[in-house]
Amino acid sequence: MPVDTRELMEAIAIIANERNVQVTMKQSAKGAMVCAATAFIGGILLGPVGLAAGGTAGGLMAYKMTGGTFRPLADVLLNDLNDAQQERLVRHVNNAVAQFAISDLAMLLPLLMNNAGIQQAVLNTAVSFVTNELKCQVIQ
Incomplete structure (x- = not known):
């Protein structure tokens, strides 16, 4: 049956x-790229502090972009x-x-x-x- x-x-x-x-x-990959890109730019502009600030800002941007997906x-x-x-x-x-x-x-x-x-x-x-x-x- x-x-x-x-x-x-x-x-x-x-x-x-x-x-x-x-x-x-596939939103995780996009979020990871945003986070990595902002950490990279922050590192270039401000050195080690910029890495932390860029990573944090990128993480928040990625969260906002992928929210609800x-x-x-x-x-x-x-x-x-x-x-x-x-x-x-x-x-x-x-x-x-x-x-x-x-x-x-x-x-x-x-x-x-x-x-x-x-x-x-x-x-x-x-x-x-x-x-x-x-x-x-x-x-x-």
Whole structure:
């Protein structure tokens, strides 16, 4: 019996929320470049004090620039994936949990909520999927 895609997506979202997994759309790299550039300029202009001042100013600028761009993985999975992407993720999850010898896929959801090994396998699959398909960075 096949698992309902929506139910499985919601179960994955629950696990991602419990583990507080966050996603960003490559904003970390932009923030790091801003911070490094301001520290470099501060160092050139003011020496060691400028490094500290530039690094601090750059960190604050990076914070302001990237504020609100980090989102929970659960939100991305439930709201940003189209139907075809959700189906592909469900196929990947089914392949990932095949090693746990679940004879009936309808048993997957209860086991998923109570088995740490299956939870980790499913979460790893979802993180890999979001990283490869949506080109997101994941923060665990």
